[in-house]
Amino acid sequence: MRPWQRALSWFVSSYPLLGGIAAGIKLVADAELARAHGIAIAAVNAEAAEIYINPLRRFDDEEWRFVLAHEMLHAALRHGDRCGTRDPYLFNIACDYVINGWLNEMRIGTMPEGLLHDPELTGLSSEEVYDRIAGDLRRMRRLATLRGKGVGDILGGPLGSPRDYVDLDEFYRRGLAQGLDLHQRQERGFLPGGLVEEIRALSHPPLPWDAQLARWFDEFVPSPQPVRSYARPSRRQSSTPDIPRAGRYFPPEEIARCTFGVVLDTSGSMSRTLLGKALGAIASYAEARDVPAARVVFCDAAPHDAGYLPVTEIAERVRVHGRGGTVLQPGIDLLHRADGFPASAPVLVITDGWCDVLRVRREHAYLIPQGARLPFTARGPVFRVS
Structure with missing residues (x-):
């Protein structure tokens, strides 16, 4: 097995938090594909459940574990969909800071040299980090993700041929929720509070449009608020026919408002x-x-x-x-x-x-x-x- 294959198998067999996600992820190790799309180390497409890696990069098993965990959290936490109206690349950078901080706290593998990490951003969400870094666009454009400098490692579409997909929201949500339950029951180690909160939030999907x-x-x-007036009396009740009652109607100015x-x-x-x-x-x-x-x-x-x-x-x-x-x-x-x-x-x-x-x-x-x-x-x- 190649180092990245051993790293993926380790998650399935030994790390339940991401084991369910790793079991459904496909690794695409193609040097020509990586060169054509400018992938320096790795990139992920959540819709296709595929992680694209550059097999020419030489990392040990611990470093590949860090890289694969990084990309799986991008996909499972649906960072591509959470971008909204923000700049996609800067939001990718913000998510990288948060994920790398979590992986260092959880001691999953070894972070390869050159990846984004800032201890001052510990405890912040991706949206909060984005608000901090958005003010210095010139410097942030020079930062590098796992895909490379100036480009995000969250892809908008699969790089290979199309294939049948499952309900992705349900797949990632179920995989992380079950993994968290197993991880805590088996006492497999420390998990950052921010990561646990985001996984819990996935159990409550957003409202439909x-x-x-x-x-x-x-x-x-x-x-429109109705008005009652005796100028427009209502039909009288049969039990009290001699008592006039105010009618209910919508005045023209209320309808126009x-x-x-x-x-x-x-x-x-x-x-x-x-x-x-x-x-x-x-x-x-x-x-x-x-x-x-x-x-x-x-x-x-x-x-x-x-x-x-x-x-x-x-x-x-x-x-x-x-x-x-x-x-x-x-x-x-x-x-x-x-x-x-x-x-x-x-x-x-x-x-x-x-x-x-x-x-x-x-x-x-x-x-x-x-x-x-x-x-x-x-x-x-x-x-x-x-």
Whole structure:
């Protein structure tokens, strides 16, 4: 067996915390592949459950254990997905500092020379380390991950041929949770508190996009408050027909206050599945909150103002206009200047990410497909439609 194969087998047989992850990881030791993709030591792709290593690097078994544990924690803690709107390379650097600190505390293998480690960052999360290092971009760009200088070792896609994948969230979550339980029951050694907290957090997966969207509606889209008035009496109860009772109704100014805007990307690259899911969710949540109508703007090469539409018609009878290029800023500006559109009303932007840079001067959010990225740093929340 080669040194990296012995290191992987050691995790399966002797280190239960990462043994479940190691059992499902495939090592790809290909010098030509490593050279073609600039992999100095190692890189990982969580989706393919593959670790790519450079077999020309000469490390002993202890150093390979450190390298493989480093990449397995990248994959199992889903650092690629947690990046969000941050700079992917700098977030990779921040995660490297945290992981290397944990591995040194746990005394797993020997850290190869030149890897990132700073005792002053001990106890900080990846997000906290990112906030500290983001201020010195010029120096951070010269730091090296296991893949090399200026590039991250968390890959966005498999380097080999595609193959069938399992439910990755469930695989990594189950592997780490079971490994932690075995590690603690067998008293296999010290584990940093920050690592234990992150593994425990994986047992509570994040809310799906539609639940996050519902919370956003609860926070920023107010429900109209009914008013009772004797000017509009209600039907009297049969038990007390002689007692007049106040009627319940929504005044016009209250209805006008409770609305929101929708800027819809209708370019040729938009998926009809995304449109259906997004518009259906918007309509159902708005109807549940008694929002009578929403201001809808379709955008491709030019904006098309559909005006105020009942929320039930947004998903059912709206006909999408235009299938040209994608320029969304004119649609945003149209809502900013629109007469009768409240200044406090939020805006939902539905796009596939292939759009121009947007500047929205009010509360807003984005609905984009899972795996897509916006070409700018979003100031509002981004809901990824699965």
